Amino acid sequence: MKLTIIGSGYVGLTTGACFAKVGHHVMCVDSNPKKIETLLAGQIPIYEPGLEEIVKQNTASGRLKFTTSTEEGVDFGEIVFIAVPTPPNPDGSVDLRYVEKVARDIAAVIKGYKVIVDKSTVPVKTGEKVADTIRRYAPSVEFDVVSNPEFLREGSAVADLLDPDRIVIGANSPRAIAKMQELYAPFVAPVLVTDINSAELIKHAANSFLALKISYINHLSAICDAAGADVEKVAEGMGMDKRIGRAFLNAGLGYGGSCFPKDLAAFTTISNQLGVPFHLLSEVHNINTVQLQRFIKAIRDTLWVLQDKKLAVWGLSFKPHTDDVRSSVAVELVRQLVSEGARVTATDPKGMESFREFEPELAGKIALVDDPLAAVEGAEALVIATEWPDFAEVDLNEVKKRLIAPLVFDGRNLLDPWTMKELGFQYHCIGRNSAARS
């Protein structure tokens, strides 16, 4: 099939590349000419494991094309995806200006029947608004609007797209449903067909539930520290119950990234607007905020004053295996340490370039080094902010030699507390600080 993806970011580019890999012909559109130039030059503007190879192979075979022209894109595809940003407004509601703009852009150039698919994460009823907008500006053209939420995780987006847990198709038209089923025929996954509103709600409900699981285990981590228990063991025991599951029960610094914080805020606002306030979600957010503050307090309690203290921070990306630093808790942690006067030296395997790009002011206030061992040289403490496996492989004896004092604050429970104690570190982690060894 011939497909068009409008918005070639983390979701659009990876989705487009994976559709091309399974045999479709895809045109990716982006309004950012620099991004399209980069792609046309054979380079990938983001880091996502496995993506570069797929993009290169499918560009070479002619199945994957790039353009800045919405008209060229809309003419090309029988299905046109919208995969543009849906950032939060200051009040937590969703800023839908990019989606609305694409709807108008499509309406300006649409010539015949198309299936317009919303892949951006949007509030319930956005599909209706997209349809109204296109109808207003292109009243005589036939089209259908579909909601097809995306569940990929950055860091494993290629695998998630090629082997999804489920495919949700929200549509009210049999003609559009048939097209979507043909599109997804090469994928082996359960397909759930719903109305548009339900599909839109599924995405917000799923992300909010995952955030809830993270906050649940994070609050439990504080209870474990207070009670002398080990949060990893508690999570293991809970997760063995099939009704609960072990995934997303990893205590840490809290959730961040470009999706969970904004989707939770959006769902909270949506529920308020619908007259059914979801108070539970406000508590999920509160726990997430407190979790980072509790960790910073532990650093402060040990070092007393942070002013002029040299601290090494390992990790800037919001999670491992991605270069994405948007709404990263690691970045927020660095911001707060710097605001208290600490002299931070940070490192990240993939996130330093995007950190410089998205946080230029903060980047100017800290030192960035490529090597985790160089970061700890002469530092008063090591702070682990992102659980990159690369960090777990660093020689800890060398870390100890280079630190002024053997002090480690592990915000992601990356290291083993008992090994750290045996090696002579003063080691602070999350929910395992006062547990006895089993």
Ligand SMILES: NC(=O)c1ccc[n+]([C@@H]2O[C@H](COP(=O)([O-])OP(=O)(O)OC[C@H]3O[C@@H](n4cnc5c(N)ncnc54)[C@H](O)[C@@H]3O)[C@@H](O)[C@H]2O)c1
């Ligand atoms: N990143 C994720 O992990 C993830 C997962 C699931 C869903 N989502 C959702 O998918 C959507 C996109 O997220 P993303 O992370 O890919 O964003 P992104 O910022 O990485 O990419 C969006 C792209 O859209 C382009 N764009 C904006 N306006 C445009 C226009 N009018 N025409 C053409 N291109 C335009 C931008 O230049 C950018 O390249 C959001 O709604 C997000 O919530 C994201």
